Amino acid sequence: MECGVYISDKSGNSFANLFRAERILYDGRSAYQKIMVFDTQDLGRVLMLDDFFNVSTIMEAFYHEPMAHIPLAMAENRENVLIVGGGDFGVAKHVLKHSDVRQLTLCELDPRILEISREFFSDWAACEKDPRLSVRVGDGAKYIEECPPESLDAVIIDTTDPFFNASVLVTDAFYTRVLKALRPGGVMIQIIADFIFYRSAWFDVLPVARRNFPTFRPVFVPIPLYVTGCWGLLLAGRRKGQLDISAVSQAYLDRIGGVETMTPDLVRGWMSLPPFLEKEFAPWLEK
């Protein structure tokens, strides 16, 4: 290691990721969380929330593209989309690449995140100019409750880890609201956890998903910034059979344009569980 300022995320008791900060741009605390922004040599600018690395400007597409383009491929329509969290505008930017999205609402709990993003992640926040985007400050779970029934085509839940701070977002009560707000062909995607250090989070989530969603799949995507480099999303739909991988076709990706991390074969791989995990998750997976 060279001398310098090294920043570790909270990680666990037995491991940590360290990055050398070239420059610390922000180090503060909002009403909701600790927030830090720093520049690194290899992953660009990093946003850190409550001591967890959240997102980096280099390789951002590995997280943001699947979060946007997988659910939008499988939803029956793409008119009305809601992002819960996502105040860094990273996912929003990719959702707005879809010309058939007419309305995108971003409901971020912490207004400070929005300010930080406008200042330090301005390339992403630039998508605010798109008139299809409405930014709201507030509790996403409450917002969904107030949405007219069957009004949303896709709900993208891009929050801090649901096994720590955002645990209210993996409950029967929350999923019931999501299902009510989704149109019949609507889809939800939500960040969950990796399958090594936080595997136990899956055993909390899967039974709740099973009880509530007619169809769902874990999707493990490569996220180089996160420990183990492989992070899991929960993809769920209102209609059985609608999570059809072939919807992420080359034609679909070409239509979006400029997609950096996804191919149909890569997505098919992300949606295929390693056999050891398939076995562990089997009690809750669709047969």
Next chain:
Amino acid sequence: MECGVYISDKSGNSFANLFRAERILYDGRSAYQKIMVFDTQDLGRVLMLDDFFNVSTIMEAFYHEPMAHIPLAMAENRENVLIVGGGDFGVAKHVLKHSDVRQLTLCELDPRILEISREFFSDWAACEKDPRLSVRVGDGAKYIEECPPESLDAVIIDTTDPFFNASVLVTDAFYTRVLKALRPGGVMIQIIADFIFYRSAWFDVLPVARRNFPTFRPVFVPIPLYVTGCWGLLLAGRRKGQLDISAVSQAYLDRIGGVETMTPDLVRGWMSLPPFLEKEFAPWLEK
């Protein structure tokens, strides 16, 4: 972090992975390298070579299974296999699951690694009892030169990183020897680098691969122990068209039995490059 002994690998100037060692079992130096063995809470026992995390007992299959089962799927025969390096016996154990492998030679440079493995990774080293395995101590590059021409079905190069210590193994001279030793339907696989922190290693390797092999593909597999969690292998064959992904069929995996990390869809994904990488690598890839 809890208090305790934290061990970082060499990583780069801007990042590091830290593991808390529950117990340090070995810390020494052979004629060739520094060697450390320690136990961790989440990844089991870790072997560290020249300050790089090399392998862990938990999640070992993510590295060892693709290294063994991908080339053996695509080789025309599986009778005679050579492992260069691999003194931890991790790959050997998986190769020997193939009943049609008649002869497996493991050529390890550093005899101390073999001793360490027998002591601290005895579950893996137990495969030494298999009469099909011959263990040799020596320089793998020299050994290949002495192999009869067209005698090997698969060459598996499981060494320390070729962009540091093992750079002699990514040269025209070495690949020429490999090609000479391979049977016409023979296949090579070799560990290279990730595509973020060590991406430059690929730009050294790809032109050499291009000059020498009739067919080759990068394969990016998830390896949770390594920084970024996604590491690249070079898969190469003597015959154009032979790197046919469909050879890794469910029937093939079922025949091996007990495969933990591979499905046909996962392998197809590992062999599909993200578009941004496909573009960067395009000058050297097969059209």
